[in-house]
Amino acid sequence: MAPQNNELEMFTFDQIKDEFIGEIGTEKRIQYEQELQLVVVGEMIRKVRLERKMTQTDLGKLIGVQRAQISKLENNTTNVTMETILKVFGALKAKVNFNVELMNTKIQSAG
Template sequence: MKTKNTPFEMFSLDKIKDEFIGEPGTPRRILYEQELQMELLGGLIRKVRLERNMTQEELGKLIGVQRAQISKLENNTTNVTVETILRVFSALKAKVNFNVEILSNKIEIAG
């Protein structure tokens, strides 16, 4: 979309992501979205921890991990389990809700 005052074409963020990362539902796009969500989660953990006036070491002690593990979690440099996320937010006295969206009607059960 060109405007009268600029010779540059404008693109939406979604269009740029579609072109350079991949269309929604493609493996590369799914990985990108998951990494983005984990980064946001790490930032949220840091924000709440600081609002509670806790150090990384104090939070780590509450859930039984080293300070370095909390740092890695906040900076999205480690894989993390749902159990760890729940323990962290429980220690921070925060309620956690997960939304699960079924993208396909096909369900297979190994038997």
């Protein structure tokens, strides 16, 4: 329905992402969602590190990397492995939970 007079048309965030990034399942949308998740992980690392009153250098020493690597992790400027993420959160004494969601997939058990 087109807006009339001075009415503003409202859109959900999902509608905006569908329009400008791509619909769910498209390569561009998948890449966007993955990059967003890495940003969130970086922010969580920074937040927990600061709560523990640690510097990037302190955290780097605990897992055997330079301060610059911790900075890159926190600022999402590097590819990161699950092993590194687990090492970082382990050094921060933070519990890590991963939620795996299968979309449009039917799982059958053997038997």
